[in-house]
Amino acid sequence: MIPLSWYLVFSAALFSIGLFGVLARKNAIAILMGVELMLNAVNINLIAFWRYLTPTQVAGPAFVTMVFATAAAEVAVGLALIISAYRRRNTVTADEIDLLKG
Amino acid sequence: MTSIQIIFLLAAAGTLAAGVFVVSSPKILHAALWLIVSLFGIAIMFALLQANFFAVIQVVVYIGAIAILIIFGVMLTRRIMQDTGLQLTRFWWGAALASLGIFAGLITMLSGWKAADIALPEMSSSGTTQAISQLGQALVSPDAYVLPFEAASILLVVAMIGAIYIALDRK
Numbered sequence: 001m002i003p004l005s006w007y008l009v010f011s012a013a014l015f016s017i018g019l020f021g022v023l024a025r026k027n028a029i030a031i032l033m034g035v036e037l038m039l040n041a042v043n044i045n046l047i048a049f050w051r052y053l054t055p056t057q058v059a060g061p062a063f064v065t066m067v068f069a070t071a072a073a074e075v076a077v078g079l080a081l082i083i084s085a086y087r088r089r090n091t092v093t094a095d096e097i098d099l100l101k102g
Numbered sequence: 103m104t105s106i107q108i109i110f111l112l113a114a115a116g117t118l119a120a121g122v123f124v125v126s127s128p129k130i131l132h133a134a135l136w137l138i139v140s141l142f143g144i145a146i147m148f149a150l151l152q153a154n155f156f157a158v159i160q161v162v163v164y165i166g167a168i169a170i171l172i173i174f175g176v177m178l179t180r181r182i183m184q185d186t187g188l189q190l191t192r193f194w195w196g197a198a199l200a201s202l203g204i205f206a207g208l209i210t211m212l213s214g215w216k217a218a219d220i221a222l223p224e225m226s227s228s229g230t231t232q233a234i235s236q237l238g239q240a241l242v243s244p245d246a247y248v249l250p251f252e253a254a255s256i257l258l259v260v261a262m263i264g265a266i267y268i269a270l271d272r273k
Binding site: 069 | 110111124128133134147150155157158159164168175178179190194198200201202208220222225229240241247254256
């Protein structure tokens with residue numbers, strides 16, 4: 001039997017790896033990948049808590065379904081923004097997309 | 103140590119190693135391929151948690167759609183971002199410090215929490231099937247989650263239309 005804490009430690013580690021990717025990567029698409037890792041870590045937490053604490057209720061899976069839909073929307077819009085920025089500025093480096101910098 | 107624990111540890115180690123490659127690989131396309139490995143490991147986690155529906159959805163939605171979309175994005179923007187040189191910002195040590203700090207904080211919080219070693223409630227295979235049908239009914243039931251479900255559908259449609267509009271080539 002796997003203790004609940006193993007899942008929680010695993011998802012905490014995955015979340016931290018994703019956070020590092022978001023903060024440290026230069027490429028905007030790599031930042032999106034880091035966000036995906038973080039969202040997946042959250043999903044594992046939600047499913048693990050549902051399975052161990054409230055397996056008869058439906059709130060956990062319902063929330064995970066919403067996270068899936070939101071993640072799909074986020075990737076679609078994010079990639080569209082990156083491709084649009086690439087067309088106009090010829091770069092996908094987050095440092096160089098600084099139009100709004102004062 | 104039981105066989106299921108060994109499967110968990112192997113899947114967890116594989117997923118975390120793939121995740122490290124995702125954030126550290128100098129070639130962005132390799133990072134995208136490692137992301138697929140990582141997402142597959144998470145599908146194994148869902149299967150271990152007897153959330154079979156989400157294991158399948160993980161493969162279909164994340165690997166089948168999102169990862170492929172990201173690979174398309176990488177290929178459409180490839181020429182400029184050369185695969186040589188450091189792919190991390192100057193302040194990558196600060197990012198490493200912040201993520202390590204968050205990880206340490208989460209672990210400290212977990213170690214002080216009694217319910218973390220709760221026993222796994224039994225769930226038969228018919229219970230798994232029942233959970234899926236419960237979820238399906240709850241998502242369209244006015245007493246449960248029909249409103250968030252519809253809001254998520256509208257969000258998806260709006261995001262798709264917005265993505266097409268933003269990425270449209272007007273020249």
